Amino acid sequence: xxxxxxxxxxxxxxxxxxxxxxxxxxxxxxxxxxxxxxxxxxxxxxxxxxxxxxxxxxxxxxxxxxxxxxxxxxxxxxxxxxxxxxxxxxxxxxxxxxxxxxxxxxxxxxxxxxxxxxxxxxxxxxxxxxxxxxxxxxxxxxxxxxxxxxxxxxxxxxxxxxxxxxxxxxxxxxxxxxxxxxxxxxxxxxxxxxxxxxxxxxxxxxxxxxxxxxxxxxxxxxxxxxxxxxxxxxxxxxxxxxxxxxxxxxxxxxxxxxxxxxxxxxxxxxxxxxxxxxxxxxxxxxxxxxxxxxxxxxxxxxxxxxxxxxxxxxxxxxxxxxxxxxxxxxxxxxxxxxxxxxxxxxxxxxxxxxxx
Amino acid sequence: xxxxxxxxxxxxxxxxxxxxxxxxxxxxxxxxxxxxxxxxxxxxxxxxxxxxxxxxxxxxxxxxxxxxxxxxxxxxxxxxxxxxxxxxxxxxxxxxxxxxxxxxxxxxxxxxxxxxxxxxxxxxxxxxxxxxxxxxxxxxxxxxxxxxxxxxxxxxxxxxxxxxxxxxxxxxxxxxxxxxxxxxxxxxxxxxxxxxxxxxxxxxxxxxxxxxxxxxxxxxxxxxxxxxxxxxxxxxxxxxxxxxxxxxxxxxxxxxxxxxxxxxxxxxxxxxxxxxxxxxxxxxxxxxxxxxxxxxxxxxxxxxxxxxxxxxxxxxxxxxxxxxxxxxxxxxxxxxxxxxxxxxxxxxxxxxxxxxxxxxxxxxxxxxxxxxxxxxxxxxxxxxxxxxxxxxxxxxxxxxxxxxxxxxxxxxxxxxxxxxxxxxxxxxxxxxxxxxxxxxxxxxxxxxxxxxxxxxxxxxxxxxxxxxxxxxxxxxxxxxxxxxxxxxxxxxxxxxxxxxxxxxxxxxxxxxxxxxxxxxxxxxxxxxxx
Numbered sequence: 001x002x003x004x005x006x007x008x009x010x011x012x013x014x015x016x017x018x019x020x021x022x023x024x025x026x027x028x029x030x031x032x033x034x035x036x037x038x039x040x041x042x043x044x045x046x047x048x049x050x051x052x053x054x055x056x057x058x059x060x061x062x063x064x065x066x067x068x069x070x071x072x073x074x075x076x077x078x079x080x081x082x083x084x085x086x087x088x089x090x091x092x093x094x095x096x097x098x099x100x101x102x103x104x105x106x107x108x109x110x111x112x113x114x115x116x117x118x119x120x121x122x123x124x125x126x127x128x129x130x131x132x133x134x135x136x137x138x139x140x141x142x143x144x145x146x147x148x149x150x151x152x153x154x155x156x157x158x159x160x161x162x163x164x165x166x167x168x169x170x171x172x173x174x175x176x177x178x179x180x181x182x183x184x185x186x187x188x189x190x191x192x193x194x195x196x197x198x199x200x201x202x203x204x205x206x207x208x209x210x211x212x213x214x215x216x217x218x219x220x221x222x223x224x225x226x227x228x229x230x231x232x233x234x235x236x237x238x239x240x241x242x243x244x245x246x247x248x249x250x251x252x253x254x255x256x257x258x259x260x261x262x263x264x265x266x267x268x269x270x271x272x273x274x275x276x277x278x279x280x281x282x283x284x285x286x287x288x289x290x291x292x293x294x295x296x297x298x299x300x301x302x303x304x305x306x307x308x309x310x311x312x313x314x315x316x317x318x319x320x321x322x323x324x325x326x327x328x329x330x331x332x333x334x335x336x337x338x339x340x341x342x343x344x345x346x347x348x349x350x351x352x353x354x355x356x
Numbered sequence: 357x358x359x360x361x362x363x364x365x366x367x368x369x370x371x372x373x374x375x376x377x378x379x380x381x382x383x384x385x386x387x388x389x390x391x392x393x394x395x396x397x398x399x400x401x402x403x404x405x406x407x408x409x410x411x412x413x414x415x416x417x418x419x420x421x422x423x424x425x426x427x428x429x430x431x432x433x434x435x436x437x438x439x440x441x442x443x444x445x446x447x448x449x450x451x452x453x454x455x456x457x458x459x460x461x462x463x464x465x466x467x468x469x470x471x472x473x474x475x476x477x478x479x480x481x482x483x484x485x486x487x488x489x490x491x492x493x494x495x496x497x498x499x500x501x502x503x504x505x506x507x508x509x510x511x512x513x514x515x516x517x518x519x520x521x522x523x524x525x526x527x528x529x530x531x532x533x534x535x536x537x538x539x540x541x542x543x544x545x546x547x548x549x550x551x552x553x554x555x556x557x558x559x560x561x562x563x564x565x566x567x568x569x570x571x572x573x574x575x576x577x578x579x580x581x582x583x584x585x586x587x588x589x590x591x592x593x594x595x596x597x598x599x600x601x602x603x604x605x606x607x608x609x610x611x612x613x614x615x616x617x618x619x620x621x622x623x624x625x626x627x628x629x630x631x632x633x634x635x636x637x638x639x640x641x642x643x644x645x646x647x648x649x650x651x652x653x654x655x656x657x658x659x660x661x662x663x664x665x666x667x668x669x670x671x672x673x674x675x676x677x678x679x680x681x682x683x684x685x686x687x688x689x690x691x692x693x694x695x696x697x698x699x700x701x702x703x704x705x706x707x708x709x710x711x712x713x714x715x716x717x718x719x720x721x722x723x724x725x726x727x728x729x730x731x732x733x734x735x736x737x738x739x740x741x742x743x744x745x746x747x748x749x750x751x752x753x754x755x756x757x758x759x760x761x762x763x764x765x766x767x768x769x770x771x772x773x774x775x776x777x778x779x780x781x782x783x784x785x786x787x788x789x790x791x792x793x794x795x796x797x798x799x800x801x802x803x804x805x806x807x808x809x810x811x812x813x814x815x816x817x818x819x820x821x822x823x824x825x826x827x828x829x830x831x832x833x834x835x836x837x838x839x840x841x842x843x844x845x846x847x848x849x850x851x852x853x854x855x856x857x858x859x860x861x862x863x864x865x866x867x868x869x870x871x872x873x874x875x876x877x878x879x880x881x882x883x884x885x886x
Contacts, residue, residue, distance in 0.1 A: 225744050226736040233732065236721045242680055243710070243718045244732040245701035 023298040026346050027307060030296070034338035038331060052325045056332075059320020060313035066320070068205035072274065074312035076101070076266040078212040080290025081308055082219050083262035085299040090235040090255040096142060096157025097263045098287030099164030100135040104264025105271050106171060107134030109278045112190040112271075113176075120193045127194060128268055135264020136257045138164065143256025147249035153256075161287065172278050187278035196273040208269030215262055216301040222258075231255055263290075289315075292336070296343045311336070358420075359384045359545050360405065360436070360514055365414035367400055374400040376569040377414070382514060387536055387546040389560030389577065391553070391589060393807040395778070397569040398549045402516045406438040407431040437507025438516040441523070443499050447492040451485055455506045477509050482538050495872075496665055497528035501535070508539075515539070516547040521555055522833065523666055526868035533559050551589070552836075553582050565589055590808050627656030628691070630796050630827030631677060636686035638669070638676040638851075646672035648851035649686070654827040656795070659818065661842030661859070662831045665871055669851035670831045671713070674800045677829070678710040679703040691795055704733050706796075709789035713801035713831070715778075719785045722774030726766060727755040729773045730788050754791075762787035763813070779810030786817055797821055797828045803837060815841060835867060849873045 039049035060070050080097045087094035108131035115126065142160060145151035172185040179188070196207040222228045234241045234251045241248055270282055293311050297304030318332030360382040367375040374397045382388050390398045403409045405416065407425035415422050418434045425431050428438070445454050452471045474487040483501045491499060500520060507515050517536075521529045536546050536559060550556050556563055557577060565573035565588040573588035631654035640646035646669040654660045664670060675681035677688055679698045688695045690706055703710070712718035720729050731740050731751050739750040755769035764783045766776060773781060782802065789797070799818065803811035818841060822828055832838050838845055845862050847854040847870035855876025857866070870876060 221745075224746055224748075226741045226746060227744070229728075229735050229746060232728075233721065236723060237717070239717050240719070240721050240732065242700060243678075243712060245699065245704045247699075247701070 020298070020300055020302055023300065023303050024306065027296050027298075027303070027310075027343065030339055030342035030346060031310065033342055034335045037338045038335040041331060041334060042327065047325070047327060052321055052327045052331075055325040055327075056314075056317035056321040058317075059324070060317030062320075064200065065203055066316065068200050068203040070309065070312045070316045071209055072204045072206075072312075073316050074308040075209045075212045075273075076270055076286055077290055077293045077311055078305060078308035079215055079266035079269065080263050080286055081294035081297060081304040082212075082215050082301065083259040083266075084291050084294035085297075085301070085304060086219065086222070086231065086262070087255050087259040088294065089299055090231045090251065092143075092146065092235075092252055092255050092259075093154045094139065094142070094157050094256065094259050095154060095287065095291060096139060096160050096260075097266075097290050098283045098285075099157070099161040100138045100260045100263035101267040101270075101283040101286060102164040102168045103138035104131040104135035104267030105278060105282050106168065106176075106267075107131055107264070108268040109176070109187055109190060109271055112194050113188055124194050124196075124272070127190075127272065128265065131264045131268030131271075132261040133264065135267065136261040139256045139260020139263070140253065143253050143260075146256070147252040168278065168282070169280055172280060176278060178277070185280055189277045190272065194272060195276055196269075204274055206269075206273035208273040211265065211269060213305070215265065216305055219301050227251075227254060289336075292340050292343070296339065357384050358382065359418065361417040361420075362401070362405065363415050363417070365401065365404055365411045365416075367397075367404055367409055367411050373569050375404065375411070378566070378569070378571050380564060380571065382545045382547065383562075384513070384545050385540050385543050386561040387540050387548055387559055389556040389563040390547055390549045390566065391551065391556050391563055391585060392566035393551055393589060394805050395807055396551075396566040396589075398566055399518055400569075401566070402438065402518065402547060402549060405431065406436060406516060432507075432510050432512070435511055435513040436516070437510060437512030437514070439500065439503040439507065439518065439520060441518050443503055445491045445499055445502060448490060450488055450490050451494075451502050451505075452487045454491055454502060455487075455509050459510070474505065474509060478505055481505075481508060481542065482535060495528075496523050496667070497525070497531065500524070500532070504535070508544075512544075514545040514547070516549070518549045519551075520548070521550065521552065525665060525871040526835070526864050527872060529555070553585050553589075556585065557582060567591055627658065627825065627827070629653050629689075630656050630691050631660075631798075631829055632687075632689035633673075633677065634687040634689070636673070636676060636688065637684040638672040638681060639684055640669075640672050645684075646851050647676065650848070650851065650853050652829075652846055652853065652856070654796075654829050656827050657822060657825045658843040659822050659828040659830050659841050660856075661838035661845045662829065662848050663835055663838045663845055663867055663871060664833065664848035666833045668848050670800065670833075670848060672851075673848070674710075674712075674798055674829075674831055678708070678798055680710075707792060707794050708796035709792070709794035709798070711785055711789055711797070711799040711802045713804055715781055715785055720773045720781060723772055725770045725772055726759065726764075726776075726784060727751045727769040729784060730755045730758050730769070733788065734792070758784070758787035758791055761791075762817075779806050779813075782806055782810060782814060786814060790817060790821060793824070794821075795826055797826050798831075799828065800831045801833065802830070803832075803834075835864065835871075839864075847871055847876075855879075 035053065039053070042049040042052050059066055061067050080101070083097060084094065108127040111127045111130040115123065118126065138160060142153050142156040145156050146153045169185070172187055176187040178184065178186050199205045199207065199209060230246055230251050231254070233244070233246060234248055238248060267282065271278065275282065289311060293307045294304055296307035314332055314336060318329055321327045321332070322329045358381050362378060362380040365375050365378045366373065378401055380401070390402070392398045400409065404411050405425070407427045407430050416425060417423065423434060425434065446457065452467065452474045455474050456470050471487040478485050478487065483505050485498060485501050485505060491502060494502065500523070504515065520532060524532060536548070540546055540561070548556065548560055560577045563575060563577050563580065563585065564571055565585060567589060631652070633650060633652045636647050636650045637645065638647035650673060652660065662670060672681060676683050679695065679700045679702065683696055690703065690708055693706065695703065716722060731754065734740055735746060735751070740747055740754070752769050758764065759766055759769070762783045764776070764780050764787065766780060773784065776784065802814050802818070806814065818828060818830070830838065830841055839859060839862065842859045844856055845859055845867065846856045847867060849871060850873065854870040854874065857876065866879060869879060
């Protein structure tokens with residue numbers, strides 16, 4: 001039979017390059033269209049869109065400093081997107097990244113400040129584990145409620161976000177406040193030795209960027225594992241999963257735990273690479289943006305690396321555009337909003353376009 | 357007089373032409389049989405007439421006038437009614453409430469008057485129904501009469517019945533025949549969709565055979581015979597088929613006499629008891645008792661058939677045995693081990709197979725490729741995974757073997773299961789379930805929706821498994837299938853066993869009475885008394 005030869009290659013390569021390429025093309029089209037919409041808005045407000053976009057581009061990529069700053073911004077976005085991709089593939093709609101990131105930060109800072117006498121590397125590793133654990137435990141609250149009581153995780157995770165935000169606000173004003181910080185709502189600085197090494201001198205780019213890339217790579221391995229397969233089956237059909245004898249609650253718990261841990265690590269990276277102390281704004285806005293990055297990347301690790309980088313450049317470049325071209329940052333929000341809408345509707349839009 | 361004429365109707369779905377330039381003329385006062393295998397396009401054609409689908413080509417004439425039927429509401433206005441396989445009745449409502457649902461426009465209406473009018477129409481057509489009774493208290497056969505009455509009440513001149521006998525006991529089928537004949541005598545047009553030859557020969561005046569979306573044969577029923585119809589339906593001469601396939605065709609066509617000629621395996625009780633169910637109680641999704649104190653045994657090397665009208669607890673029984681559904685009380689023993697506390701995982705691990713009646717929802721993930729579907733139950737075992745990582749090569753090799761071994765028509769393991777035809781999907785499930793040489797097999801309606809070729813294949817495989825020594829529990833609402841395959845037959849009614857018969861001694865009449873709720877013990881005492 002000739003058909004047998006046609007399918008000699010394994011059916012599931014590590015990365016589905018063709019699907020990925022299609023995704024990238026669609027995502028790129030979405031971004032270009034969004035920039036066109038933004039350009040029209042710029043024109044309407046009496047500004048030169050080309051000038052504005054030039055300053056956006058310069059702001060994101062113009063100098064080593066700007067470029068590394070973009071990578072810095074991409075780091076937590078990538079980690080959260082990777083976390084989201086696991087839970088979304090299981091149809092577990094974890095939108096609690098913000099809360100999980102906060103808890104990861106709190107746990108890791110607490111370990112950094114209160115456990116003493118350890119050599120640097122084990123201490124740093126312990127902080128990392130604490131960050132992952134904090135995120136995982138916070139996520140597992142919703143996971144347990146889902147697995148055993150069928151509580152809707154969209155509600156529980158987003159409510160847990162509020163609790164986390166106010167818990168953090170309380171901690172940095174009360175129990176964990178920096179005694180020498182003039183009552184500023186922030187914790188003490190972590191010991192200098194625990195600060196993550198810089199990848200490029202005199203920039204903020206640090207080792208947590210590598211951690212994020214490794215996490216994205218490890219997710220590829222996860223999808224090759226039996227646990228990845230279980231996650232996929234439970235996500236595709238709870239009924240089939242029950243019929244083939246999978247333990248659905250246990251799979252949901254695994255997914256909640258792993259995705260929470262990854263988000264907790266994002267919190268650890270922000271503290272130990274950038275802020276070196278707990279601050280209130282540690283996770284602000286990252287939760288939503290992480291979901292968008294995950295969806296734009298098609299829940300595919302390679303795609304998410306690209307889309308994390310893209311959104312980071314929009315944010316960093318947008319800040320520069322605001323400063324240099326006097327364009328309000330709100331316009332960047334509009335462009336982001338357009339990207340989100342186009343990404344979500346692309347399945348429909350592009351199918352129509354390619355079939356006609 | 358021709359009441360409805362369909363001319364050159366073509367209806368395409370992605371990948372298939374369901375109807376290909378079909379011409380059909382319906383006359384008043386006739387019962388018109390629409391015969392064909394599953395997938396031949398019978399239901400599609402009638403859904404076009406009832407306004408559920410728009411034809412891609414062709415036209416419809418009602419009483420000589422060209423019409424466009426956009427919706428069932430249009431069809432009803434034109435005097436066309438349809439009774440679907442799944443009834444569309446509100447269970448807690450009375451018969452009259454169901455019938456006038458959506459009819460009375462604004463303001464108040466007089467329920468007593470409505471009931472009187474419904475009763476009048478029922479009496480006119482000899483439909484034995486109390487207009488005031490709640491639908492949930494009615495048997496399936498009576499609910500079907502409510503559906504028919506509802507169409508008549510709305511002024512239907514043309515009534516389409518989609519496989520009306522599939523849910524009936526043999527006695528209820530008799531009663532329906534009388535009703536349909538009576539309606540035809542009063543000038544109504546009846547379209548009787550079926551894939552059972554005997555029924556069509558008995559009930560209809562005229563017959564049209566569809567095959568592969570085309571009309572291949574049409575005649576007055578009295579001028580044709582079973583062999584001709586069978587040949588037209590499957591596209592081959594009966595004589596050219598192997599003996600087992602012939603038996604298959606005749607059995608599926610509804611003639612149990614020939615089916616009985618088939619050899620049956622070892623008598624019950626000889627082998628080891630592989631499924632032992634004792635006083636089982638199970639509740640359904642709504643929390644109501646569905647299986648109520650049922651006991652059964654399945655021995656190695658036999659097929660125990662469970663006959664019964666749909667919805668008498670079959671699904672819940674199967675799911676309790678396969679441990680997908682919790683057991684309220686009682687005991688399930690699989691191959692000598694108490695399975696009452698097991699999960700589905702344990703059932704699978706004890707080398708027990710399960711073929712669900714809903715392959716799209718329970719058996720396969722349609723978006724997944726064949727490889728992933730073929731290994732749904734074994735991907736975490738050697739050789740498909742090592743140290744927790746999947747071995748894609750082993751999965752592909754295994755899937756290829758299944759595709760060849762079970763004749764699944766597919767280009768390769770990377771095809772999504774949703775792209776397979778129904779028959780090939782079922783073969784894939786069979787391949788997956790039988791590849792591990794199971795000792796216990798539970799098969800719930802394994803040929804549902806399959807054409808004769810695919811159904812014969814499934815039957816052949818099940819009989820091979822029996823020869824190999826597996827204990828098989830077969831559930832089907834198709835009595836002919838049960839009679840063809842089973843060594844012993846248990847009739848289920850309302851979640852209880854009405855008794856067990858040896859297949860060779862089982863008369864359709866007896867089974868029919870049992871399916872309607874008479875216990876075998878009571879039947880034998882009645883016989884003794886008379």
